[in-house]
Amino acid sequence: MPRPPVQRLIEVMSVPFNFATAIEAGLNDAAQALGLDTAPFAPEVHTADPRHGDFQANGVLPYAKRTKQNPRALAEKVIAALPSTITTNFDVTIAGPGFLNFTLQIPALERWLTTYDTEELLRTGATSAQPEAGKTFVVDYSSPNTAKQMHVGHLRSIVIGEAICRLLDFSGAKVIRDNHIGDWGTGFGKLIWAYKRQLNSNALATDPLEEFERLYKVGNSAADADESVLENAREELVKLQAGDEENLSIWRRINEVSLAAFQKLYDQFGVTFDHTLGESFYNDKVPQVYQELTDIGLAAESQGALVVFHPDHPRFNEQPFIIRKSDGAANYASTDLATLLYRTEQFKADASIYVIDSRQGDHCQQLFLTAAKWFEKTNRRLPRLEHTSFGTVLGENGKPLKTRSGENIKLRDLLAEATERAATLVGQKSTNLSPQEQASVAAVVGVGSVQYADLCQNRSSDYVFSWDKMISLEGNTAAYQLYAVARIHSIFRTLETSPTEPTAFAAADGLETTTEIALARKLAKFPEGLRGAVSQLRPHALGLYLYELAGEFSAFYNNDKVAVPEANIRARRLRLCARTLLILETGLHLMGLRTLQRM
RNA sequence: GCACCCGUAGCUCAAUUGGAUAGAGCGUUUGACUACGAAUCAAAAGGCUAGGAGUUCGAUUCUCUUCGGGUGCACCA
Structure with missing residues (x-):
């Protein structure tokens, strides 16, 4: 039977979610009790190599050095001053020149395992331990251009962006997912020009996006070949931006079709946006940006354009940040500035995260520098700004991934092939x-x-x-972990019980075998895997942890049979299975993956 | 030319941001199914962390430098 909520809450509070942060707090308490100068004393707690215990604290060493003390003697004193919250959970030893090693006592491990037994409690724990809790994060990711299909180049922003959103949300942050689509570019003039002359309505009916793409190419090459076409295209754009009804309706149609096509892909990735505020949304908000930046003397005319220079910067003192083109039109610098203001004022963003590829590093730096000065001069609070950059997806030849004919690989085709290859494998194995x-x-x-x-x-x-590495399903891959999940489900099916049925674990006694203990120690380090991923916005830190967890589970599974007749042994091993399942599934879902009951 | 990112086992990558004997997977060699799922597990071999200098108790990590690869740098986002 589930225990009453109040009792559960007390249990949760008495067992630290993240042992590393608990040690940190304990060391700070000890330092204060000893009268150490707490400002320069940093505990420096890390998860340790299993040979050295579960966690290590290195902070005594530099402090002893600075204050000219014997580090081992100081370490002795610190250990003696540790509060009971630490000494009741850990064996603490001194190693080497003055490292403190903390080894979780088995009862402490067991308390953690019995306490954090649902996703909700893990979430509660994460919220209590993570500094991101309560903050508002606007995450700008995916952000494709309309009238074009998404290709491999769009993959990483979607996948990484979504994982980051989920990680932040799990840590108690308020997350606003914003798809900042490119729907106002200069290419629309050419596209509208071609649309009016060469539209194939059959193609529009069957695959509209493909048709828009074709039309765009038609318009583009016609404009290249003929000056008067280019002139016409410009006029179409001006008409569009001035609100011409015919052009607006073509534009709306393009956006509608594009967004529907995008959503089909987002569905496969489990992505849902809170806002899709494209560049057009900010069209009427850029004049304020021009005005304010000019008024505070940050922006000035140069070669007909409105630009920002940063005299204090070695490069941006000469490399301009162009916020209005010489023809008077806005560009993405203008809209990005307007967008940042909107996010700050309307969304009350504490942080704005840009999941954009690393080639736009200069743009982001210029944007952030400009925003910092702008907001300071106008007495606005600047959110934390972060360019969460990523590298390129390469083919096996080491060059950006393309089809054999040199085209971009469409995301749709990529997912279709992945599913197809997986289907072949499933057909053989399952x-x-x-x-x-x-x-x-x-x-x-x-x-x-x-x-x-x-x-x-x-x-x-x-x-x-590499399809082979990805789909061969060995090593640090999705399938390896999905397989571990499916096997655990299988155990519960075979034993005709459920991972969420507490009576299955009622008879559990103390952990015994080395593989049981190793698995339990790994489970209790989930908070550290999570913290590593969230604090640096690097999902791979969690992925690596989950892979290691799946590995510990496989070792346990091969060594310690769960379906044994002894009720006490079976119950404690079943509990390990249930917790492994909980953390693997929770973790994989945080990375945006779906999991399976069988495979 | 200026700037940013990168260089770790044959290959693909880690290393908790300055910590202890640099770890995994693939590949290679060897062993484990009359076992709750072998898409698995156990073990072995494989390294002057591109080269050099510096900073300190301690460097793959920080600084300088050389070499090699990638990417940006005036109106496309």
Whole structure:
């Protein structure tokens, strides 16, 4: 039976969610009790190599050095002053020149395992331990251009952006997902020009986006070849921006079709935006930006354009930030500034996160620098601004991934191929499943493999896209972890019980085997995996943790049979299975993946 | 030319942001299914962290420098 809420709350409060932050607090208490100068004393707690315990604190060493004390003697004193919250949970030893090693006592591990037994409680724990809780984060990701299909170049922003949103949300932040689409570009004049002359209505009916793309190319090459076409296209754009009804309705139609096509892809990734405020939305909000930046002397005319220079910057003192083109039109610098103001004032953003590829680093730096000066002069509070940049998806030749003919690979085709390849594999490995089940498993494995391949390594570097590595399903892949999840579900099916049925664990006694204990120690480090991912907005830190957890589980599974006759042993192993399942599923969902009961 | 990112095992990547003997997977070699799912597990071999200098108790991480790769740099986002 579920315990009453009040009792649960007391239990949760008495067992720290994140042991590392608990140690940190304990060390700070000890330092204060000893009269250490707490300002320069930093506990420096990290998860440790298992050979050295569960956590290590290195802070005594630099402090002893600075105050000219014997580090080991100081370490002795610090240990003696540790509060009971630490000493009742850990064995503490001194190692080497003055490292403090903390090893979780088995009862403490067991308390953690019995306490954090639902996703809601993990979330509550994360909210209590994470500094992001209560803050408003606007996350700007995906942000494709309308009238074009998304391709591989759009993959990373979607996948990384969504994972970051989920991680922040789980940490108690208020997350606003904003799809800042490019729907006001200068290409629209050419597209409208071609639309009016060469529209194929059959093609428009069957695959409108494909048709818009074709028309855009037609308009583009016609404008290149003929000056008068270019002139015409400009006029179409001016008419559009002036509110011409015919052009506006074509433009609306393009956006409608584009957004519907985008949503089909977002559905496969489990992405839903709170706002889709494209550049057109800010059309009437850029004059204020021009005005204010000019008034405070930040922007000035140069070669006919309105630009911002930063004399205090080694490069941007000469490299301009163009906020209005010489023909008077806005560009993405103008709208990005207007957007930032809108997010600050309307959304009350504490942070604005830009999930954009690393090639736009200069733009973001200029945007942030400009915004900082602008907001300071106008007495506005500047949100935390972060360019969450990422590298390029490369083919096996080390160059940006393309089709054989050199075209961009459409995201639609990429996901279709991933699903198809997964289906082939499922057809071989999962013959016990019905055809419908096989198809849905293939979709989860296929799309999940693409997502995970993108998330499992450091976002800032380029990565090589390899079907074989991704779909071969070995090593640090989605399928390896999905397999662990499916196996755990299978155990509960076989034993005819459920991971959420507390009576299944009622007879559990103390952890015994080395593989049981190793798995339990890994489980209790979920908060650290989460913290690593959130604090740096790097999902791969969580991915790596989950992979290691799945590995510990597999070792446990091979060593310690769960379905044994002894009720006490079976119950404690079942509990380990249930917690592993909870954390694997929670973690994978945080990365944007779906999970399976069988595969 | 200026700036940013990167260089770690044969290959693809980690290393908790300055911590202890630099870790995984693939590939190679060897072992484990009359086992709750072998899409698994256990073990071995594989390294002057591109080269050099510096900072300090301690450097893959910070500074300088050389080499090699990628990407930006006046009106497309």
